[in-house]
Amino acid sequence: MDGGTWWSGTRLVAGRALKEGFSSRSWRVVTALMLLLGLAVVVVPRLIGEREVTYRLATVGETDAGLAAPLEAAAGAGGFEVDFVAVADAQAAELAVRDGDADVAVAGTGADTTLYVRSDNFSTFPALVSQAVLAQATTASLVGAGLSPAQVAAIQATPPPEQISVGRVADEGRAAVGFVVGIILYLALILTGTTIAAAVALEKSTRISEVLLAVLRPTQLLVGTVLGVGVLGLTQIAAIAVPAGIGVATGTDLDLPPSATGDIVLGVAWFVLGLLLYAFVFAALATLVEKVTEVNTATLPVNVVLIGSYVLAVTVTVRDPNSWASVASSLFPLSAPLVMPVRWASGLVPVWQLALAMGLVAATAVGLALLASRIYARGLTLSGRRVRLREVLTD
Amino acid sequence: MLQAVGLSHSFGERQALAGVDMTVRPGVLTGLLGPNGAGKTTLIRALLGVIQPDAGRVLQDGSPVTFEHRRRWGYMPQERGLYPAMPAGEQLVHMARLHGLSRRDAESRACALLAELGLGDRWTDRTDKLSGGMQQRLQLGAALVHDPEVVVLDEPFAGLDPVAVDDLSTMLRDRVGTGRTVVFSSHQLDLVQDLCEEIVMVDHGRAVLEGPVATLRAESGRRQLRLGLAPEATRDWLARFSDVRVVEDLADGVRLDLPPQVEALAVLDAARAAGPVTDFGLDLPTLSQLFLAAVEDGQVERTSAGAA
Numbered sequence: 001m002d003g004g005t006w007w008s009g010t011r012l013v014a015g016r017a018l019k020e021g022f023s024s025r026s027w028r029v030v031t032a033l034m035l036l037l038g039l040a041v042v043v044v045p046r047l048i049g050e051r052e053v054t055y056r057l058a059t060v061g062e063t064d065a066g067l068a069a070p071l072e073a074a075a076g077a078g079g080f081e082v083d084f085v086a087v088a089d090a091q092a093a094e095l096a097v098r099d100g101d102a103d104v105a106v107a108g109t110g111a112d113t114t115l116y117v118r119s120d121n122f123s124t125f126p127a128l129v130s131q132a133v134l135a136q137a138t139t140a141s142l143v144g145a146g147l148s149p150a151q152v153a154a155i156q157a158t159p160p161p162e163q164i165s166v167g168r169v170a171d172e173g174r175a176a177v178g179f180v181v182g183i184i185l186y187l188a189l190i191l192t193g194t195t196i197a198a199a200v201a202l203e204k205s206t207r208i209s210e211v212l213l214a215v216l217r218p219t220q221l222l223v224g225t226v227l228g229v230g231v232l233g234l235t236q237i238a239a240i241a242v243p244a245g246i247g248v249a250t251g252t253d254l255d256l257p258p259s260a261t262g263d264i265v266l267g268v269a270w271f272v273l274g275l276l277l278y279a280f281v282f283a284a285l286a287t288l289v290e291k292v293t294e295v296n297t298a299t300l301p302v303n304v305v306l307i308g309s310y311v312l313a314v315t316v317t318v319r320d321p322n323s324w325a326s327v328a329s330s331l332f333p334l335s336a337p338l339v340m341p342v343r344w345a346s347g348l349v350p351v352w353q354l355a356l357a358m359g360l361v362a363a364t365a366v367g368l369a370l371l372a373s374r375i376y377a378r379g380l381t382l383s384g385r386r387v388r389l390r391e392v393l394t395d
Numbered sequence: 396m397l398q399a400v401g402l403s404h405s406f407g408e409r410q411a412l413a414g415v416d417m418t419v420r421p422g423v424l425t426g427l428l429g430p431n432g433a434g435k436t437t438l439i440r441a442l443l444g445v446i447q448p449d450a451g452r453v454l455q456d457g458s459p460v461t462f463e464h465r466r467r468w469g470y471m472p473q474e475r476g477l478y479p480a481m482p483a484g485e486q487l488v489h490m491a492r493l494h495g496l497s498r499r500d501a502e503s504r505a506c507a508l509l510a511e512l513g514l515g516d517r518w519t520d521r522t523d524k525l526s527g528g529m530q531q532r533l534q535l536g537a538a539l540v541h542d543p544e545v546v547v548l549d550e551p552f553a554g555l556d557p558v559a560v561d562d563l564s565t566m567l568r569d570r571v572g573t574g575r576t577v578v579f580s581s582h583q584l585d586l587v588q589d590l591c592e593e594i595v596m597v598d599h600g601r602a603v604l605e606g607p608v609a610t611l612r613a614e615s616g617r618r619q620l621r622l623g624l625a626p627e628a629t630r631d632w633l634a635r636f637s638d639v640r641v642v643e644d645l646a647d648g649v650r651l652d653l654p655p656q657v658e659a660l661a662v663l664d665a666a667r668a669a670g671p672v673t674d675f676g677l678d679l680p681t682l683s684q685l686f687l688a689a690v691e692d693g694q695v696e697r698t699s700a701g702a703a
Contacts, residue, residue, distance in 0.1 A: 206476055206479065207473075210440070211471075211490070212476075213443075214443040214445055381445055
């Protein structure tokens with residue numbers, strides 16, 4: 001038979017599965033939820049957002065330029081704003097803080113300077129003000145000691161030590177994206193795999209497979225079903241990933257680095273790889289059933305692998321992406337589709353490890369698909385009872 | 396012409412087919428008969444390529460059957476195989492397209508066939524919302540929608556009411572009338588006795604009897620002569636026919652088993668000479684009787700073969 005005919009039969013099988021999925025209520029509901037969730041990621045921070053953090057600093061009289069300048073600079077770098085409030089005296093400054101009219105108040109000069117801070121203020125702003133006051137005092141001392149303004153400027157130009165993140169994630173926000181990508185990948189793979197298994201079990205238990213096997217090759221039926229249901233799953237993933245990805249790339253309100261969009265795109269790629277890895281196994285195991293209700297028991301082994309990988313990803317890998325367990329499970333092909341995307345979002349994974357994991361998963365997927373198509377072809381024709389896996393493998 | 400040659404297949408220890416030969420000619424409605432568990436379904440699944448037999452070949456017009464041949468066949472399995480959530484019309488269109496029809500052809504054929512099946516107004520109804528009888532007809536439609544050269548039906552009459560049996564018989568005869576090759580299986584031997592023109596009887600994975608029904612029944616040597624006799628009539632004349640066995644002897648008549656060499660008319664003449672005959676009839680054996688006789692013969696052969 002020529003390739004065109006193989007493909008035309010496969011396409012019909014996939015098309016039927018797609019059509020049935022698109023017209024099923026549960027698929028529509030889940031996809032709508034995914035889309036809403038994806039849009040919410042973009043829209044909700046903007047609605048509740050615009051929440052530029054503004055700190056108010058109360059000073060006795062007009063704020064000294066020497067104090068205001070470093071704070072303005074810090075505000076620009078830290079993404080917040082500082083409002084300066086002038087008060088009459090130290091007592092008014094203290095009251096302003098107590099009544100919530102100011103976050104921090106400064107009174108006095110030089111060594112007599114007092115900082116008023118509300119007892120429930122745990123932000124870094126008081127420390128910044130304290131630092132600014134200190135810097136102002138130091139400058140005054142240096143000038144007093146006879147240094148020229150140029151010398152003072154040179155001393156203050158000493159750059160702060162470079163910071164390098166070690167062991168933990170490079171960016172908390174991006175790691176959170178990895179965490180969410182992990183959850184969605186897990187849910188989508190389980191959902192798609194289960195849908196495939198249910199479709200196969202239905203075909204077998206209603207003996208539709210008998211009719212189909214008389215006109216289609218087992219591989220056409222297997223690939224067509226995986227393709228059709230896989231596209232359904234991919235559509236759901238796209239419903240959440242496209243708005244979220246665009247939102248992260250364009251929306252600065254999310255407080256996420258644009259590289260997180262790359263993590264989302266990579267998440268979609270991992271969905272496709274994971275689907276190739278697990279979907280054929282789901283389909284093959286589903287042929288061992290006699291009744292549709294047995295499908296969960298039959299697919300238990302692959303579900304256990306998925307659940308185990310997911311738990312590992314969200315417990316161990318999220319906290320310590322470079323521990324030996326995280327590295328090993330992100331490279332091991334059976335767990336990589338769920339662990340690697342989470343680990344990758346930590347920003348600490350060498351590209352060669354990502355490439356290796358993807359290559360291993362792809363190779364394993366090919367091997368498993370070949371094995372699965374054997375199980376599938378044998379399992380479908382053994383009817384009348386629950387079939388044991390050993391039976392279809394040893395013949 | 397569809398042929399099975401030496402088909403053998405085992406499920407583990409159990410041998411389901413033990414070298415079955417079978418021929419189905421186009422234009423001749425053929426029944427594949429035998430009790431439950433005789434191997435009919437396994438034989439059909441092997442014909443259709445659903446299972447790969449351990450040994451033997453399936454031929455169409457003398458050449459080995461390929462996947463391409465089978466795409467032009469129609470198959471109705473014993474347990475109904477339809478997508479529950481699919482509308483009836485789409486079900487037929489899908490099957491037709493799997494068999495290689497274009498969408499347009501598939502739709503027009505499905506439309507015509509639904510009407511023929513009395514389901515013309517059910518195109519958009521979900522399959523699982525149809526009654527059991529309608530689903531059976533739709534299943535038949537799925538096997539016929541692409542106008543197959545060869546139609547194979549596994550137990551199509553099981554569970555049908557007499558009207559449905561009649562409708563299905565008509566549809567199958569119509570297909571045979573246009574030169575199609577049609578074979579169906581049944582364990583209800585006497586139900587399909589008048590429907591099939593040729594039969595293949597299987598038992599324990601072997602073909603035990605094969606041929607045209609009329610010839611098999613006439614030549615079985617198992618004809619029975621039913622004679623209605625006056626109550627006081629004597630049976631003395633029977634002594635002249637030493638080969639004739641009395642099956643039944645009632646007050647108002649006898650039922651006689653006639654071996655092939657005995658002419659029925661000679662027996663009737665002898666009876667009339669001895670006294671009045673109120674009623675008479677020559678009964679050919681039923682298919683069940685033929686089957687039982689064939690199985691007995693087979694057992695005798697096997698026993699003697701074992702002894703030798």
